[in-house]
Amino acid sequence: MLKLYEKYLEVIDEYLKKCFEDQKPFIHCKKGCTDCCDRGEYPFSRLEMEYLMAGFVKLPVDVQKKIRQNIADLLVQKPAGEKFLHRCPFLLAGKCALYERRGIICRTFGLAAFDEVDGKKVVKLPECCKIGLNYSEIYDSKHGFVDMEKFQSFGTGNLLSHPPDLNYMTKELTKGINGLEFGEIRPILDWFK
Numbered sequence: 001m002l003k004l005y006e007k008y009l010e011v012i013d014e015y016l017k018k019c020f021e022d023q024k025p026f027i028h029c030k031k032g033c034t035d036c037c038d039r040g041e042y043p044f045s046r047l048e049m050e051y052l053m054a055g056f057v058k059l060p061v062d063v064q065k066k067i068r069q070n071i072a073d074l075l076v077q078k079p080a081g082e083k084f085l086h087r088c089p090f091l092l093a094g095k096c097a098l099y100e101r102r103g104i105i106c107r108t109f110g111l112a113a114f115d116e117v118d119g120k121k122v123v124k125l126p127e128c129c130k131i132g133l134n135y136s137e138i139y140d141s142k143h144g145f146v147d148m149e150k151f152q153s154f155g156t157g158n159l160l161s162h163p164p165d166l167n168y169m170t171k172e173l174t175k176g177i178n179g180l181e182f183g184e185i186r187p188i189l190d191w192f193k
C-alpha cells in the first residue's frame with residue numbers, strides 16, 4: 001500500500017506544482033519560512049501517518065528522541081476534547097524532519113484552496129495571509145475574506161474565480177482512489193494518544 005501511495009504522491013506533487021505556478025503572483029514562500037508548521041492541528045489520515053512513521057524509524061536515534069519529546073510535551077499541554085493549535089512535533093530547528101514524507105496537507109500549505117460549502121464554491125486563503133505572507137495583498141483583514149476589488153486591480157486574470165479541476169482540500173485528496181485506502185483522519189497528535 002505504501003508503494004502505491006508513493007506513486008499517488010508523485011501525481012499529487014506534480015499537480016500541486018502547477019497550482020503553485022498558477023498562483024505564483026501571491027506566493028511568498030521561501031526557505032526558512034515555517035509559519036505553516038507553527039500553528040495547526042495537521043490532519044493526517046492513517047495511510048499518511050503510516051508513511052510518515054515508516055520514515056521516522058529510519059531517522060537517527062537522537063532526532064527520533066527529540067521528536068518523541070516534542071510529542072510527549074504537546075500531549076501534556078493538549079486540552080481534552082478541544083481544538084489545539086500547536087507547532088508540529090516534526091519541525092526541528094526550522095526544518096521538517098521528514099519533509100519527503102510530509103502529509104498531503106503539508107504539501108498544500110500556502111495555496112489558496114477551493115472548497116464547496118452548502119453547494120457554493122468558496123475560496124480559502126492560506127492562514128499566513130494574515131501575517132503579510134501568501135495572498136496578503138488581497139486579504140481583507142476586516143472581514144476575513146478575499147478583497148475582490150484589490151484582487152481585480154492586480155490584473156492577474158481569473159485565478160480565483162476558476163477553481164482548478166481537482167479540489168486539493170485535504171478531504172478531497174484523501175478519498176480512496178485506485179485501490180488506495182486512506183483510512184481515518186485525525187489531528188496529528190491524536191495518533192500518539
Ligand code: SF4
Pocket residue numbers: 036037042088089090091095096097098099102103106
Ligand atoms: S510534517 Fe513537516 S511539513 Fe508537515 S506540518 Fe509537520 S513539520 Fe510541517
Ligand code: SF4
Pocket residue numbers: 028029030033034035036037109110111126128133134
Ligand atoms: S505557506 Fe506561508 S508560512 Fe508557509 S512557507 Fe509559505 S509563506 Fe511561509
